[in-house]
Amino acid sequence: MGSKIAIVTGASSGIGEATAEQLAKAGYRVYGSSRRGAQGESSKRTFEMLALDVTSDASVAAAVSEVLRLEGHIDLLVNNAGFGVAPAAAEESSIQQAQAIFDTNFFGAVRMIRAVLPHMRQRRSGRIINISSVLGFVPMPYMALYSATKHAMEGYSEALDQELRTQGIRVSLVEPAYIKSPFDANQLQPDQALDEYRDLRAGLDLRVKQALEGADAPGVVAETVVQVARTATPKVRYTSGALAGRLSFLRRFAPAVLVEAGVRKDLRLDSQPAVRKRATALSQ
Template sequence: MSSKIAIVTGASSGIGEATAGQLARAGYKVYGTSRRGAQGSRRGFEMLALDVTSDASVQAAVQQVLALEGRIDLLVNNAGFGVAPAAAEESSIQLGQAIFDTNFFGMVRMIRAVAPHMRRRGSGRIINISSVLGFVPMPYMALYSASKHAMEGYSEALDQELRTQGIRVSLVQPAYIKSPFDANQLQPDQALDEYRDLRAGLDRRVKEALQGADGPDVVAATVLRVALAAAPKVRYTSGALAGRLRLLRRFAPAALVEAGVRKDLRLDTQPSLVRSAA
C-alpha cells in the first residue's frame, strides 16, 4: 500500500483534512491541497497549493505530483463551499456561477487533469464528496443542492465511461457534518427583507442539527472503505442519518419525504412571508 499515491482537494480542514489523515495512516502517500498550500506542520501528509477554479493551478499541481511520484492512484474531490440557507431568488447569477465553479467545475477540472494519466496506466479510483442534498433537495438551499445533483449525474455517467479503462468513480454522501465547512458559508448576495425572519429560523435549525452531527472522521472512514473496496459501488451514504434518508428517498412516497424535510426544517411553523404593499 505504501506505493499508492492519493490527492485530496480541500484538505486544510474538515472532511478533507480527516480524509487525508486516514488515507495516510492506511499507507497511502497523500498530497492534500488548498488554495494557500502548506500552513504549519501537517499530520502525515504533504500539502500543495491548488485553486480548483483555475485550469492552470490544477494542471500545475497534478504535474507536480506526477513529477514527484510518477503516478496517481486515487483522487478525492472534496474542495467546495456551502451556502447559508436562503431563498433561491436571493442569490445572484454571479453567486450561482461561483458555487458551480468550485463545487462542480472544480471537480471536473481535477478529473480532466488526472483521468488521462489513470487511463494510460489502466487503473485508478476517483471519489467525489457529494451530499444527501444530491438526492434529497433542501428548500432554501437550491443552488447548493443543484451543484451536488450535477456532481451526481456527472459521476454516474463518468463511472460508466471509465470502468472499461480500469478506473472506478464513486460518490460519498454525508448529511450534517460538524466541521469548519459550515462556519464559512457564503451568504446570499441579494437578500430580501421578505425572507429575513425565515432565514433566521432556518439558520437556528441548521445550527441545532449540527450540534448533534457526526464529525468529519465518519466521512473519512467511508472514503477509505470506498478506496479499498474490491468492487466499489457508485454511491455510498456516510453516517446513520444519511443512510436513513437514502432509504426514505428510495422507498417512501415523494409526498412523505417532502413532508419529512419540511418538518425537520420546521418550515410549516416559520413566520409567513411579509408581502410588499402594492
C-alpha cells in the same frame, strides 16, 4: 511496490483534512490541497499540502503535474473542495454567486478529473471519489444552489463511472448528511438578500445550528472514503453516517409526498414566523 498516491482537494480542514489523515494512516502517500497550500498550516500533518485553486485550469494542471513529477503515478483522487451559501431563498443569490458555487463545487471536480484521467487511462488503473451530499438526492429548500451542484455531481459521476469501468478506473460518490465542520461556519451569505425572507433565514439558521450540535464528525466521512478506496469492486454511491443512510432509504422507498413532508417538518418551514404572516394575510 511503493505506496499508493492520493490527491485530496480542500484538505485544509474538515472532511478533506480528516480524509487525508486517514488515507495516510491507511498507507497512502497523500497530497492535500487548498488555495493557500501549506502556508500558515500545522507542521504536524501526516500529508503534504499543495497550493491548488480548483477554479483555475492552470493551477489544477500545475498541481497534478507536480505530483506526477514527484511520484510518477496517481492512484486516487478525492474531490472534496467546495463551499455553500448560508440557508437563503434561491432568488437571493445573484447569477454571479450561482456561477461561483458551480465553478468550485462542480466544475472544480471536473477540472481535477480531466487532469488525472489521461494518466489513469494510460495505466488502466485509478479510483476517483467525489464527496457529494444527501442534498444530491434529497433537495433542501433554501439551499437550492448547493443542492443543484450536488445533483450535478451525482449525474456526472454515475455517467463517468459507466464510461471508465472498461479502462480499469472506477468513480464513486460519498454522501454524508449534517457534518460538524468549519464548512458550515464558512458559508457565504446571499449577495442579494431580500427583506421578505429575513425571518425565514433566521429561523433556518437556528434550525441548522441545532442539527449540527448532534451531527457526525468529519472522521465519519473519512472512514467511508478509506473503505471505498480499498474496496475491490466499488459501488457508485455510498452514504456516510446513520442519518444519511436513513434518508437514502426513505428517498428510495417512501412516497415522494412523505419525503417532502418530512423535509419541511425537519426544517420547520410551515411554522416559521414569516410563513404564518403570509398565510394570515392570504386568508384575509
